[in-house]
Amino acid sequence: MxxxxxxxxxxxxxxxxxxxxxxxxxxxxxxxxxxxxxxxxxxxxxxxxxxxxxxxxxxxxxxxxxxxxxxxxxxxxxxxxxxxxxxxxxxxxxxxxxxxxxxxxxxxxxFRDVELEPVRSRTTGALWANNLVVLRNTGNVALTLRLKSAPEQPDAPLRTRLRRSRLALAPGDKARVALAVRVRPPVWVGAPAQWRVTTSAAWGEGDQAHSTDFVHRQRALLSKAAFKALTALTALLIAAAVLWFSPIGKKTPTAKTESAPGLSQADAVEQKEKKAAAQEKKQKEKAEREEEEEGAPRKKTLQKALFVDSKSKALTDRYQVPKGYRLVFKTAQITASGTETSTLLLKAAGKPLASMSTQKAEDVTPKSPVVVKAGDTVTLALDCKAPPPPADGERPGDNGAGSGGAGSGEKESGRPGPADPAACTATALLSGELVPLDGPFSEPDPTRPSGS
Known part of the structure; x- marks a missing residue:
């Protein structure tokens, strides 16, 4: 059969x-x-x-x-x-x-696709504001994106500037791009105005693009209450100046000065400069870290099928771990067919993981992590052997219950024919993770003790 x-x-x-x-x-x-x-x-x-x-x-x-x-x-x-x-x-x-x-x-x-959205859906400022646009390559091929940003209304008193106008993303990668909004000219007094800012990412010859937007709320430099207080203070100063220089009374007025509580003007300027320098240093370190992570290798999922077949004389198939990675082997789904004496051998880095008969093939899942170094291989080997010869007086395929049926290996003349060892085949679907050896996304070797 x-x-x-x-x-x-x-x-x-x-x-x-x-x-x-x-x-x-x-x-x-x-x-x-x-x-x-x-x-x-x-x-x-x-x-x-x-x-x-x-x-x-x-x-x-x-x-x-x-x-x-x-x-x-x-x-x-x-x-x-x-x-x-x-x-x-x-x-x-x-x-x-x-x-x-x-x-x-x-x-x-x-297929090519990209997602982008702002970190903040609303920004507020009288002179400037900052925002971040997050981009993610949701396609399965690398994309080189061209970024643009501008106010949606042509008459908006805004100027926008992106930190990067061109960006390359591998499949599944994401990046954040800083976006600065400047108000030109500012408004001294008045009600707040809202302007919509659009950011788009385009790729390909047909300029396929996706876009997103957020709202910038432009405030006046002085609120109504502050404007009233400034007007009152100006009027008070003018009145004081008039009284100071007017010839009223016999005594010559003398100016009196008092030190205002809190930091002096020089100390306040110095403290503000230190704060700005610390913030600039923090942003520079953050940008350097993002640039370092942008081109670093990342962890990848491995699914590799190894196939051996005695008919095509391909009795060994192997997978070699690429340079710069190590393979954390998780499981192998094995299916096989063959004679009773045929066996399979699955090895990783020259060490056997499992050995089994082709008629009793089963999945292989190690109890402890198996790590294969860069350059080493995972090998599936097939030993296809002919079935043992029948005993004297017994025809091939006869199990003691009658004459042999189809597929018993018996010739029509009644004499046993040669066994067909070419019916052995096996497939091993390897699953695991490729972990980079160096870079910000590298991970410690799970097979090594901590501290080694």
Whole structure:
């Protein structure tokens, strides 16, 4: 009893947010009617609302059936462009040991999108105000953004200035850009006025753009109460000056001076300069830290499929950790098929993680963290062996309950034929995290004791 399956995937890239249809062909090469349990493996299984279960497919002997598998690619910036491998597990309901795992890859396309919003939706000032605009690349490719800012009303007495007018963002990265608002000319007395300031980010040849805005509330330099108090004080000073210089009385008036309470004018100026210098130093350190983080490598999620197949003589497949990163291995989802004596070996940096029979393949999840250094590899090796020869007087595939059926390895003449060792295949879907070794986003090695 054998089964053969094949996946047919469209060759055109599918942008995230759109759907595609995958065709699965299943051939029943046995002699009896069989039904097959279908299960979707790999990242597309997470997109399916049923968790990857595709139901059952009955197939008559010597025939084949086809089903269509719709896949909705999520619009997620973490889904990078390129080939995304997946597989379908086809298992016989009559004999669970009869399994086929065809593999294919969905070509994920590119999409570009950006989010931007101000930190404060309202600013207030008579002469100036500052704000921050937060930008985040929500697409799956790097973007070079052109930033512009201006008042929405043409007659607004405002001038805006961005600290950076051009910005490069990798997928998932975000940045903050300082925005200064200057009032020219200011208003001495009057009611507050409100002006809307728009900031836009454009990219691409077609100037695709997103924009956001906030409100600047322009206050007068003097409030009504302050203007009345200043007018009264001016009138009082004029009256005092008139009385001072008028020839009234016999005595010559003498000026009296008193020290005002609090800091002197020189001390107040010095204190203000120190405060401004401290604030400028703080902003400079903050800008240097942002520039350092902008180009630093970041942690990445790894999902890599290793595939070995005795038919194509690819008995070993490996993944090498890139330079500047270390891999924190979490789990490996393993599916395999083969003879009773065939085995699988999963190694990390030359050390074995798991060894198992192809007919008893199971997922591998280490109890303690497994760290693979840069340049080291995670290897999946397949040892495909022929099944043991039958005992004297016993035909291949005969379990003591009658004559052997389809797939027993027996020739039609009644004499045992050679075993077919080319039916071994295995897939290991590796999951983990790539952590940078240096930079502001590096993390300590979990396998090393603290303080070492």
């Amino acid at each position: 054998t089964v053969r399956a094949e996946l047919v995937v469209p060759e055109e890239p599918v942008p995230p947010g759109e759907s595609l249809t995958v065709h699965l062909h299943v051939w029943n090469e046995g002699r009896i009617v069989d039904a097959y349990d279908l299960e979707l493996l790999g990242p597309p299984a997470e997109w399916d609302k049923d968790g990857g279960s595709l139901g059952q497919l009955p197939v008559y002997p010597g025939n084949h059936e086809k089903i269509n598998i719709p896949l909705a690619v999520p619009r997620d910036g973490e889904l990078r462009p390129g080939a995304l491998p997946f597989a379908v597990r086809v298992a016989s309901t009559e004999n669970p040991e009869v399994v086929a795992v065809p593999e294919a890859a969905v070509i994920v396309g590119e």
